[in-house]
Amino acid sequence: MYALVDGNNFYVSCERVFRPDLKHRPVIVLSNNDGCAIARSNEAKALGVAMGAPWFQIKHLEKQAGLVALSANFELYGDMSDRMMRIASALGHGQEIYSIDESFIDLTGVPGDLVAHSHKIRSRILQRTGIPCGIGIGATKTLAKLANHVAKTAERKPGSYPEQLAQVCNLGTMNQTELESVLRATEVQEVWGVGPRISKQLNEGGIKTVLDLIQMDVAAARRGWSVGLERTIRELQGTPCIGLDDAPSPKQEIACTRSFGKPVSDFDPLREAVTEFASRAAIKLRKQCSLAGHIKVFIRTSPFRDVPQFSRFAMVPLLRPTADTTVLAHAAVMGLKAIYRSNFKLSKAGVILMDLQSDQVKQGELDFGDAVDGSRVRLMSAMDALNHRFGRGAVYLASAGNKGIKRAWSMKQERRTPAYTTRLSDIPVVRA
DNA sequence: TCTGGGGTCCTAGGACCC
DNA sequence: TCTGGGGTCCTAGGACCC
Numbered sequence: 001m002y003a004l005v006d007g008n009n010f011y012v013s014c015e016r017v018f019r020p021d022l023k024h025r026p027v028i029v030l031s032n033n034d035g036c037a038i039a040r041s042n043e044a045k046a047l048g049v050a051m052g053a054p055w056f057q058i059k060h061l062e063k064q065a066g067l068v069a070l071s072a073n074f075e076l077y078g079d080m081s082d083r084m085m086r087i088a089s090a091l092g093h094g095q096e097i098y099s100i101d102e103s104f105i106d107l108t109g110v111p112g113d114l115v116a117h118s119h120k121i122r123s124r125i126l127q128r129t130g131i132p133c134g135i136g137i138g139a140t141k142t143l144a145k146l147a148n149h150v151a152k153t154a155e156r157k158p159g160s161y162p163e164q165l166a167q168v169c170n171l172g173t174m175n176q177t178e179l180e181s182v183l184r185a186t187e188v189q190e191v192w193g194v195g196p197r198i199s200k201q202l203n204e205g206g207i208k209t210v211l212d213l214i215q216m217d218v219a220a221a222r223r224g225w226s227v228g229l230e231r232t233i234r235e236l237q238g239t240p241c242i243g244l245d246d247a248p249s250p251k252q253e254i255a256c257t258r259s260f261g262k263p264v265s266d267f268d269p270l271r272e273a274v275t276e277f278a279s280r281a282a283i284k285l286r287k288q289c290s291l292a293g294h295i296k297v298f299i300r301t302s303p304f305r306d307v308p309q310f311s312r313f314a315m316v317p318l319l320r321p322t323a324d325t326t327v328l329a330h331a332a333v334m335g336l337k338a339i340y341r342s343n344f345k346l347s348k349a350g351v352i353l354m355d356l357q358s359d360q361v362k363q364g365e366l367d368f369g370d371a372v373d374g375s376r377v378r379l380m381s382a383m384d385a386l387n388h389r390f391g392r393g394a395v396y397l398a399s400a401g402n403k404g405i406k407r408a409w410s411m412k413q414e415r416r417t418p419a420y421t422t423r424l425s426d427i428p429v430v431r432a
Numbered sequence: 433t434c435t436g437g438g439g440t441c442c443t444a445g446g447a448c449c450c
Numbered sequence: 451t452c453t454g455g456g457g458t459c460c461t462a463g464g465a466c467c468c
Contacts (some may be wrong), residue, residue: 038436
């Protein structure tokens with residue numbers, strides 16, 4: 001058995017912990033650059049704000065309906081996530097942290113009433129972090145996901161499912177009739193692994209509810225779609241195909257990409273941006289003890305704007321795999337030089353580290369006199385240590401531009417709340 | 433004016449091999 | 451008239467996830 005613990009409207013819930021005045025009001029959190037809605041309170045959902053809705057299209061709701069929009073504050077969400085995950089792990093014996101607000105728990109060998117136990121953990125998370133959760137339980141991860149959807153929907157939309165399934169839902173203990181009525185009440189697009197494309201195709205073939213999907217012939221699913229859909233159906237039928245991944249393997253790619261606050265045409269700001277992105281990606285790379293073999297750089301115009309379009313990338317091979325910020329940033333800028341053209345209003349750039357491998361692998365090579373210099377590795381460790389101790393940006397490459405000055409390409413974040421839990425200067429003060 | 437960022441997996445098709 | 455068969459590896463692109 002698996003459980004899925006998932007924070008409700010997670011980013012909004014994090015904000016509400018420190019802004020109780022936002023409770024019961026329509027609130028959304030915006031993506032970087034204050035671009036579009038990436039989290040919505042129930043009240044905002046009820047207003048009809050869609051996931052991913054561009055802010056400029058819904059901005060009128062600010063005055064019309066009291067909609068509150070906040071800039072994304074990932075420093076806060078990451079810390080709140082750590083706290084929630086720690087408490088959630090007590091639900092079972094193994095935990096896979098699947099995303100910032102979700103974790104799967106292995107319930108194998110957990111004795112007693114799983115629903116009562118889950119309610120207890122749910123209350124503990126709410127009490128100690130302020131984050132409300134939904135917990136779904138099922139024989140497979142896909143069923144646990146589905147149960148979680150039921151638990152959250154039953155709470156948010158009374159009448160959608162039986163009331164007692166709200167907050168915690170165990171599909172594993174339902175009788176056939178109850179289970180079928182839940183499956184019939186749920187549309188295929190709610191299933192984990194079935195996206196908009198496949199659900200549309202399934203609907204056209206008359207498969208509309210999860211009950212229809214569960215009864216589908218797995219061979220036909222494989223022929224018509226892929227092994228992925230076959231696996232999803234088998235999981236829905238109760239055959240585990242996806243195990244708990246509680247020791248995630250290192251990333252195979254590490255990216256840092258950003259849209260700019262406003263369009264950029266000149267080379268210098270692009271060089272700064274690409275240097276900055278390469279530096280940030282390199283930090284992540286060293287954190288997982290990897291080296292990169294290739295670095296990909298791209299720049300592009302906005303596909304949403306009616307301007308001459310431009311989109312190019314360069315793949316730069318590294319002489320030898322490295323995690324050295326200066327080498328990676330230099331390679332990225334070389335790539336940028338190769339693809340840069342003036343006279344375009346560029347809106348986004350990014351760097352992707354590829355062909356990653358462990359930093360423990362020693363590649364035998366001929367010595368051409370420029371072999372890996374241990375002092376460079378120590379320099380990187382020193383940089384990481386300084387930035388960790390004194391905050392990001394304490395030391396950085398000069399070619400990333402002066403961080404003390406507003407950089408032409410920096411992103412827009414006009415509505416960001418403080419880092420309440422991670423910066424001394426931002427910690428709330430309680431007055432007697 | 434204004435539309436996110438960071439990943440994974442699967443498949444088809446081409447290059448290449450004998 | 452008529453142009454093999456079987457395999458691997460790599461890559462680009464699609465679909466999906468949050």
